[in-house]
Amino acid sequence: MTIMPIHPDDQPTTPAPVTPLVRSFPDIPRQDIALSLATNAPIPREWLPQVSALVREQQRIGTERDADELSQMEALVTSKGMLAAEEAREHGAEELAALVEQAGGIRAEIFTLRGELGRIDKLPITGMDGEVVAVSFATDRMKTVSEKVTADRDGGSVRHRRVPAWVHRWATKAALLDFPVLLYFLMQVFNVDVAGLLTGDGAALAESIVPLITSVVFALLGTAAVAIGLKFLGRDLKAYKDSDAHLSLPEGKARAIPLLYLGLAGALAVGAGVVMAYRIATDALASGSGIVSGMVLGVFFAIIVITVNVVVVSAHYRDGSLQTDEIDHLAVQLAPVESQRIENDRRMDALAAQLPPLALRAGRIYTRTLAQMGTPIKGADQVRLLARSYHQGCSPEATIRNQTGSPQNNLIAPIVAIDHSVLAELLEQLGQIIDDASRPTPTRSKPKPTESAAGMVSVDDETDDLDGDW
Numbered sequence: 001m002t003i004m005p006i007h008p009d010d011q012p013t014t015p016a017p018v019t020p021l022v023r024s025f026p027d028i029p030r031q032d033i034a035l036s037l038a039t040n041a042p043i044p045r046e047w048l049p050q051v052s053a054l055v056r057e058q059q060r061i062g063t064e065r066d067a068d069e070l071s072q073m074e075a076l077v078t079s080k081g082m083l084a085a086e087e088a089r090e091h092g093a094e095e096l097a098a099l100v101e102q103a104g105g106i107r108a109e110i111f112t113l114r115g116e117l118g119r120i121d122k123l124p125i126t127g128m129d130g131e132v133v134a135v136s137f138a139t140d141r142m143k144t145v146s147e148k149v150t151a152d153r154d155g156g157s158v159r160h161r162r163v164p165a166w167v168h169r170w171a172t173k174a175a176l177l178d179f180p181v182l183l184y185f186l187m188q189v190f191n192v193d194v195a196g197l198l199t200g201d202g203a204a205l206a207e208s209i210v211p212l213i214t215s216v217v218f219a220l221l222g223t224a225a226v227a228i229g230l231k232f233l234g235r236d237l238k239a240y241k242d243s244d245a246h247l248s249l250p251e252g253k254a255r256a257i258p259l260l261y262l263g264l265a266g267a268l269a270v271g272a273g274v275v276m277a278y279r280i281a282t283d284a285l286a287s288g289s290g291i292v293s294g295m296v297l298g299v300f301f302a303i304i305v306i307t308v309n310v311v312v313v314s315a316h317y318r319d320g321s322l323q324t325d326e327i328d329h330l331a332v333q334l335a336p337v338e339s340q341r342i343e344n345d346r347r348m349d350a351l352a353a354q355l356p357p358l359a360l361r362a363g364r365i366y367t368r369t370l371a372q373m374g375t376p377i378k379g380a381d382q383v384r385l386l387a388r389s390y391h392q393g394c395s396p397e398a399t400i401r402n403q404t405g406s407p408q409n410n411l412i413a414p415i416v417a418i419d420h421s422v423l424a425e426l427l428e429q430l431g432q433i434i435d436d437a438s439r440p441t442p443t444r445s446k447p448k449p450t451e452s453a454a455g456m457v458s459v460d461d462e463t464d465d466l467d468g469d470w
Contacts (some may be wrong), residue, residue: 013159077380122135176223177306185279
């Protein structure tokens with residue numbers, strides 16, 4: 001092998017580095033500086049120091065740069081815009097977090113009310129026979145009895161016919177009118193000196209105080225016996241009504257009690273009438289009016305008293321039936337429960353109505369925050385464009401890019417974007433909370449026939465034909 005020497009002129013050469021073209025760059029015209037200070041244009045006053053600093057920096061650099069590159073001072077201006085954008089993002093996030101917290105509180109309250117509505121059918125109430133049953137069972141029971149009453153009434157039965165409330169009220173008060181009659185009668189029986197008591201005679205008071213107290217006590221006892229007794233007897237006899245509202249007494253030994261009550265009611269009514277007749281007849285004879293007038297007045301007012309007492313008995317005897325009594329009892333028990341149910345529904349509606357405005361407000365905050373985030377970044381772009389328009393150290397053209405629905409980004413290269421995912425996450429959380437709170441409340445399921453209040457009593461309703469309980 002022959003090794004040929006290499007001629008020095010044949011050795012490879014390294015290309016010399018390209019030296020950037022160094023040139024001078026113009027300064028900001030004094031006229032523009034003066035106009036900016038005087039009229040705030042073409043350079044805003046607050047931007048003038050930064051634009052001047054950027055122009056001087058380019059003069060120090062001394063070479064042209066690519067438009068997509070940032071000098072150190074341009075990067076500083078951009079970073080300040082990014083910091084301001086991040087501060088706007090944090091402020092918007094705080095506002096959205098407050099709305100999320102508020103919506104969460106509303107959702108929690110709605111869930112609490114839903115829980116109460118779910119448990120309301122299991123609340124214990126007292127049944128007709130004193131047993132403790134669940135609200136759901138009592139509601140179904142009242143519905144069953146009401147349907148039975150309606151069917152009987154539609155079939156022509158008057159057994160369940162009700163008596164107006166004013167008859168109840170005045171019938172009981174009318175029975176109290178027996179008190180003055182009985183008191184006057186007893187005062188005569190016990191020789192109470194009424195005239196002496198009215199004139200304030202001390203001797204008459206001393207002699208009549210004990211008979212007067214005795215008369216008052218006996219009169220109260222008689223009045224209470226008539227009023228309460230007639231009311232009780234009328235309610236008890238109501239159990240023996242037939243479909244025509246007539247008294248239908250049972251056969252055998254069971255007939256004794258209603259017969260006894262019927263006799264007592266008649267005795268009380270007639271007895272009060274006899275007392276009235278005797279009192280009027282004796283007073284008429286004592287006044288010299290004659291026996292005929294006394295008897296006529298006595299019989300007339302005796303009939304009035306007997307009629308009043310019969311009305312007292314009839315007001316309770318003819319007022320419905322044992323079925324309507326059970327409906328009344330269950331209605332009283334269920335009324336506060338239904339009121340609570342309606343109140344809970346009302347509160348849930350009121351709370352749910354607060355959520356859509358929160359969603360609208362959150363949307364406005366989200367949009368506003370994105371716009372506020374883009375403002376300082378675009379401002380940094382404008383400062384950079386103003387400085388470049390004077391020193392012309394970059395390309396003379398500027399391209400405004402499409403933001404594609406991202407108002408928080410800048411407008412010229414290089415792209416400067418601030419992460420706003422925290423805002424989107426908070427907005428999504430708020431939407432999820434509103435969706436959860438807006439779900440309809442589940443309706444209660446129909447209880448099984450043997451279902452009562454949990455852990456209370458078990459009631460078999462399958463074989464109940466509405467006759468055994470009464």
